[in-house]
Amino acid sequence: MSEPFKQTNESYLHIENWQKHNPNLRAGFTTRNGGVSRPPFQTFNCGLHVNDETETVIENRSILASKLNMPLDNWVSGEQVHGTNVHIIDEREKGRGARSYDSSLKGIDGLITNKKGILCTAFFADCVPLYFYDPITEYIGMAHAGWKGTVNRIQEKMVQALVKVGVQPENLLVAVGPSISQVKYEVDEPVIQAISEENKQKTVIPLKNDHYLLDLKQLNVEILLQSGVLRHNIEVTNYCTHQDKALFFSHRRDNGKTGRMLGFLGFQK
Template identity: 45%
Template sequence: MEPFAYNHQSYFLIKNWMEQYPGLAAGITTKIGGSSTGVYEDFNMGFHVGDQLDAVCSNRSQLADLIQFPLKSWVGAEQTHDTVIRKITKNDRGKGSDSYDSAFKGTDGFYTNEEGILLTLCYADCVPLFFISPIHRMIGAAHAGWKGTVNGIARKMIEKWGEEGIPPNEIFAVIGPSICEKCYIVNDYVINFVENTLEDVEKKPYNTIKEGQYTLDLRKLNKMILLKAGIPEKNIQVTKLCSSCDQSEFFSHRRDQGKTGRMLSYIGWKETSE
């Protein structure tokens, strides 16, 4: 079943999570309905892509109103395709919410068990990973491009939660809108890293097109890594939405030849008390 539901032109929700867990906000934005112009049209969430700062801030404020989660409670990152994951507290709120300079440096994943914090990350083909352990009220998000994927950012999130006393069988994951296998062509250099990541797996998440050229399914690869980390298959949901195919709804770094905006993934518990 598709985990993402089109609730509003500007964002998709992880509908079944939000229905099961009251107070949860979780989803990803589209490119529709904002103030940005040109190649960033319309709803660009990325500060770092060359868009006007005022437009990005306006778009973020608009999303904050739509999902009823104040901008001052957001956290954001300077994403570097690495595997650094940070635990966030209320003291961190506002970092990266309205400027790139204030974002967490060199960070590609967040997690928290506190209310009133919205974990946000930006995408334009890379894989958004969402995590929740309802029993422990823990939530998390990770940005998994091919580098972050093969270096195990998904596994590292599970390990971080293990240090918090959360076993893999109590963790649920959603793999979000990103570039699909048929749109993602890679070379031997990338495939060698994939091979090293999945040495003991027979069925590989890629297919050969011709010598030195392959289609790579990053979503399947992340699912395989999560399974290997101990997450039960029934706890993992994978979208069919492709950032490259779905041209009217998503930005795509590959399709748009590097000149494009960014979607924003978000997950947070709304505050139930002051």
């Protein structure tokens, strides 16, 4: 399958097919390049919660806001607690989390909206970014899926929340973004125990001493299929945050001292 995330500048990748379908849609994932942060956050860190200088992160975000023509004060982000809580954004929440981590939506890992001019944002350095787009209703969604969110089925919660507002699962397009690949994601028994037997067979390779390699991207795909999303509507990136050091930060590779990429999704007004 061809790579859904295309790079046309140093600072971000975009979901090519979605933006071709609707030129007003902004859908993508930042790289580590093109910003002003200093080591170990060099240079395009977009996370406010990693001990980088706040002013520097705001400058990086402002650079992206300008490139996307999506004002920073229209961005919204969740607190990201590795949970499964999903929130439907309205106009009054524009700017939540845009200039301070403390103002982000508390306890939220999934965002949904149909409001134009709002940019749903989430932050990553190995966890899986999930993008949802219904071309019929023009509802969109962005979710942060680490192993906890994945095994606790945040992707299913996103689909259920979208169905509640009138989206038909068979119309839903989903993209699975840059994240850690199976070959670099070694986990232990407690993680594997949380996965169903059916899904284990398709996503887990046993190693020695009760350790395993987990395909977190594919696990999200399997649960999306079980949630009613059609296989031909799911696009999966080949990018690995751990292996692509020139492009991405990686929490695991960099021993926790690193920046964050930003996943973004929104319609220009």
